[in-house]
Amino acid sequence: MDKKTVVKDLTQVTIRLSGDSGDGMQLSGNLFSTLSAVFGNEIATFPDYPAEIRAPQGTLHGVSGFQVRIGSKNIHTSGDLTDVLIAMNPAAFKVNAHHLKKDSIVIFDTDSFMKRDLEKANFVTNNPFEELGMNSLQLIPVPITTMTKESLKDMDMDNKSVLRSKNMFALGLVCWLFNRPVKIADKLLEQKFMKNQKLVEANIKVLNDGYNYGNNIHLKVSTYRIEAVEHGKGFYTDINGNLATAYGLLAAAEKANVNLLLGSYPITPATDILHELAKRKDFGVKALQMEDEIAGICAALGASYVGNLGVTTTSGPGLALKGEALGLAVMTELPLVVIDVQRGGPSTGLPTKSEQSDLNQALYGRNGESPVAVLAALSPTDCFDSAFWACKIALEHMTPVVLLTDAYIANGSSAWKIPKKEEYPEIKPNYVQNYTGESKWTPYLRNEDTKARYWATPGMANFTHRVGGLEKDSKTGAISSDGENHQLMVETRQAKIDKIANYIPDLEVIGDKDAETLIVGWGGTFGHLLEAYRGIREKGHKVAFTQFKFIAPLPKNTAEVLKKYPRIIVAEQNLGQFANYLNSQIEGLNIHKFNRITGQPFLVWRLIEEFLNIIEEEA
Amino acid sequence: MEKTLDIKAETLIYKPKDYKSENSVRWCPGCGDHAVLNSIHRAMAELNLVPEDTVMVSGIGCSSRLTYYMDTYGLHSIHGRALPIATGMKVANPKLNIWVATGDGDSLAIGGNHFIHAIRRNVDLTIVLFNNKIYGLTKGQFSPTSERGFVAKSAPYGTVEDPFRPAELCFGARGKFFGRAIDVDLKNLTNTLVAASKHKGAAVVEVLQNCVIFNEGIHSKLTDKTWRKENTILLTQGEKMIFGENNDKGIVIDGWDLKSVTIGEDGYTLDDVLVHDATCEDNVLQLKLALMGLEGDKLPVAMGVIRDVEAPTYEQEHEKQIEAVQAKTPKRSFEEFLMSSSTIWEVK
The missing domain is CATH 3.40.50.920 (Rossmann fold)
Structure with missing residues (x-):
């Protein structure tokens, strides 16, 4: 570090990387958060990206951002306002201007702040900063594009690939600004591009050149040092909410000793759970990408009937489609976990943005008196605990459970202490072997304490039975349209959900x-x-x-x-x-x-x- | 709960009544569904399926009530969704025998999407498609298999849409097994169900079934004994396609088309008559056979196993992938898996 540079000690700082949706801002943001976490900071991230995959370059609606807040302690959110903005083009600056403080640092790519670029972002003058009345920013103009090209000129790469490495130059600058050892990033890049050695080399070179550029030209700004955190002893990793959700399901299946089957259909922002579980064949997970949302939940329910832990993942519009099958799960009283990663609604709404507006749908969105258990995860890492609890309740109480997460915690990440298996609570599915009644078993006989019916699965002799969407007699399990029996069954299904309260932690204030x-x-x-x-x-x-x-x-x-x-x-x-x-x-x-x-x-x-x-x- | 499928199959012999539940059957007297239920019981006995290793899944409609009349495991589900439910079951536990009872409304209207995708994936399911060309349980609306112009309560002036021909959908979805039977022909129906169950993969058996209340006699051209032999042909693997009251008629190729001829007339001999090959990968001829006689082309309607081709099944491919991945990855607990991640760090 050059001696002239002032190093500021801070407890926390918020950084936003912003560019076109094809500029790789999510990747550099993720790398920076991971290496900050590895370095020992608390982190909270917030990817803020458009619904379009590749909107026209340089335009306001194509801006993709990644915000990360790092600090030494008490980092529970990704931060309100940005201390440091990396703007790859004028649109990125404009879209994020209202997130800036008066004296925020703005690093911008001078090569893409030309007249044409300014026009695309609807600036009318050639000074976008003054035009928005932001005169006290600490501006750091860096010819990022030129420097990236220069860095890779001997690498024999096509122009497109060269330009796609700009994000690494920006990341190098940020690493320098925050005193981050680039070595860790090198390692992460090697894993990321494992299959393409040339890309690894190119990215590492540009990253280091970006770092050195910051160091060499004595950028006239303060650099920051965020103290490492004092966490409890143990092993940590950084994790986002969707991954934590997938992990919670895996942990629960292992703890309960059941196989996990996911029936799903791609939908933003829930799809990453499907991606992770599709990888987990090492644990015998069966992840089925079905033909639609309905087929997703139906496959999961079928799996539950035959003794697997059936799970389906979706977002608001998908939950709407699953409503009828969820009602069937209520009626057949099978263990089923439905995960709704909430996004902005109604209808298609704001697919990549976050909202808490599916609560009513989770509680009430079905025909008939149709109670289910509903949980909501608190944070990226709590998605693990919540998913685990959702499975536990489903298996022990023989009920569908809806777990609500949201786009913010699903995509956001923070450091997570890897739990030990013995730290999770036990899961004891309500198998029919637990039935101790004197009368011959029928499908709707119940555990007196929980009101849960017993789980008899195909393959077991002497327990063949039929369940279905029609109301059943509480004693015989046969189809029944008797009024008094229906009243009893409706009340019992509600009582079963109410009784779960005896098995969950108290509310803490x-x-x-x-x-x-x-x-x-x-x-x-x-x-x-x-x-x-x-x-x-x-x-x-x-x-x-x-x-x-x-x-x-x-x-x-x-x-x-x-x-x-x-x-x-x-x-x-x-x-x-x-x-x-x-x-x-x-x-x-x-x-x-x-x-x-x-x-x-x-x-x-x-x-x-x-x-x-x-x-x-x-x- | 590991099963002992093989041992049980060797030691126990099941009879049709072993698959019957105690519930009294509530279909209308004279309904074709009674015969189908009997055939299913018989077919299962012939296959000696272990009742507790067998699951009957159904959707909604008259035919879907069948689940309650089986003493196997069973799930009577929601309208149109039996197939994805059955898919989840089969993938979750490939050892189970999974049968699906569904109607023309259930699987070709509200469940049409699932029908084609279950077939495309080739999930090992025995799909019994009851085709009575009407909605019975809702009391007489036209269905997706009702002929154009069919008059029903919901089409008092006749329908203005073409029907699906189930075989065409099945073949279009790359189906590997298609069979057809008439409800009253217990022998062929039972045989076709047995073949369908033995087939590894999605097997569709279209049962031409009579609704005695709302669509009485819809298949009478084929079922009436007076002309059944003239209007239908039972296709048998490796045998000549011969039919008719006197077994004197045959199916021959005529250009791009099929033609019904009388052997010994117009210069046609037995050598000209086609031999049925349900196992032929190419489905063009099988599709032509499956569509014979459905829309007034004077050809007999084909019965029996029309197509029966082996192919990888969805659930087995899932098993294989899991085996392959597990063979490469050391067995480890979830905690060990987390600890093997490349981005963990320790706080001491």
């Missing part, structure tokens, strides 16, 4: 015991709400906070806990679905709804401001 206000969230907004809660306390206000992971049924102590607080703010990315649900389950709560539905994650500073408004208004 953090914060001031005498707080007047409780902040309540559910699912993937955990990180933002936690930071907002801390921010409010730092300002000297008394406040408490809880985040729901178990939605249906609610934890047993929910009513008791919530009733302690005169004022409850329920913050969610919809128009109040969870708030309405709480009101329907618990009487007499004073709920303030806070709803933002922009497709983007909450902004912590804004949460703090608005929560304080609510608190002060009433005080």
Whole structure:
């Protein structure tokens, strides 16, 4: 490091790499987060990409960004505003301008800030920074394209491949700026392009040249040093929510000693779970890409009937299609896990953006009285625990379970401590061998405590039976349209779900015991709400906070806990679905709804401001 | 729960009644479904399928109620979705014998997509397609196999659409097995079901079935004993395609078409008559045979096993991939797998 460069110690910093959707920003962003995590930082990432795969170059709607926040501790979100922006073209700058602080560093590729490029991004002057009134930015012009070409001139590569390596030059600059050892990145690149040695060499060369460029020209900016984190002892890896979800399913199947079968259909932003499970033939996983969403859940349900753990993965529109088959799973009382990675709706909506608007669909989106268990994962790493719990509940309580994650936590990543197998709870499927009743077994006899029916699977002699979508007699299991029996069965199916509350953890609240206000969230907004809660306390206000992971049924102590607080703010990315649900389950709560539905994650500073408004208004 | 399929099959002999459940059968008296159910019981006994290793899956419709009349495992599912459910079952446990009972509405209308894809994937399923060309359970609407102009409650002036011909869909989806039988012809129906079950892969048996209430006599041209022999031909592997009351008629090639001739007339001899080969990979002739007589071309309607070609099955290919991957990868726990990742680091 050159002596003239000032090194700033920070506890956290937010970086955004932004360019055309074909510029490789997701790759450089991922590499930078991984190497920061390996280096010992806490990380939280947020890939923000367009629905179009390759929108016209240089245009505003083709901009793809990757935000990562790194820090020494308490990193629960990918950050509100950006400290450092790498803009590969004027459109990338324009789209991200509102994420910048007054004195943010902007590294931009001068080669693609020419007149034509500026016009494509609808700039009318030749100074895009002044044009947007941003005069105090620390600008670092770097001829990234020229330098990349120069770097690879002896490599005998075609022009297109050369230009595609620009992202590595940018990554090299970022590594220099943040004092990151490039060696780790070299290793990651070797794995990434394992099959093409030439690409490995080219990428490593450009990366190192980018790093050296930063070092050599004495860029007149502060460079940053983020201290390594003090984690608990153990082994760590960085993981995004979709991968963690897939891992949770694998861990549960292993723990329960059942085979895993996934029936799925490609849909953004859930498809990566299918990709991962399709790879996992080493664990005997059968991942079927079916002809449509309905076939996906049906294949999973068929697998459950014959004794596998059936899973289907989807996003909102797919869940709509699966509704009828989910009802069949309710009626046949088979273990089935349905994962909905929520995105912006309704209809096709905002396919690559995040939202929490499928809660009502998960709870109520079927004909008839059709209760299922519903869970919502809190963070990228919590997707592992939540997926594991979803499987546990499905297998032990013989019910379909809907697990809601969302695009933000599915694509976002953070460091994850690899758990030991003995740390997960036991899973004991409710096999028919557990039936101890005196009468001859029939399919709808139940465990008295859980109300779960028993799982008899083909291949077992003396247990041949038929189930199906028609109502069955509670005793004989034969088709029945008897009114009293139907009432009993409807109530029993609901009771079975309600009883799950006896087997899940209680709701935990953090914060001031005498707080007047409780902040309540559910699912993937955990990180933002936690930071907002801390921010409010730092300002000297008394406040408490809880985040729901178990939605249906609610934890047993929910009513008791919530009733302690005169004022409850329920913050969610919809128009109040969870708030309405709480009101329907618990009487007499004073709920303030806070709803933002922009497709983007909450902004912590804004949460703090608005929560304080609510608190002060009433005080 | 490892099964002992082979041992059981050797030691026990099953009879048709062993596949019958206690539930009383509730189809209308005279409905063709009764005969199909009997044939299924007989075919299973002939195959000596172990009841607990057998699953009957069905969708929605009169014929789909069949599941409840079987003393095997069974899942009576939702409209049109029996095939993907059966696919999941077979892949999850390839040792099971999976049969699907479905109707023309169930599998060719609401379940049309699943029908072609299950066939394309070649999942080892025995698919019994009850074709009565009508919606019975909803009381008499036209179905996707009803002839153009057919008058039904939902088409009082006649339909204005062409029907599917199931064989054509099956062949178009690259089907490897197609058979056909009439509900009242117990012998051929049972034989065809046996052949379908023995076939490794998706096997479709189209059963021309009578709905005594809403479509009485729809197949009478083929079922009536007076002219059944003139209007149908039973195709038998390796044998001449001969039919007729006096076994004097045969199918010959005439240019690009098939033609029905009387042996000994117009210069045709027995040598000219085609020999049936259901195992021929190329399906052109088999398709022509399967379409004979369906739309007034004066050819007999083909019965029996029309196509029966071996090919890799979906569930076995999944098994093979898993075996291949596991042979290359050391057996490890999930935790060991995580620890083998290249991007882990230790905090001490």
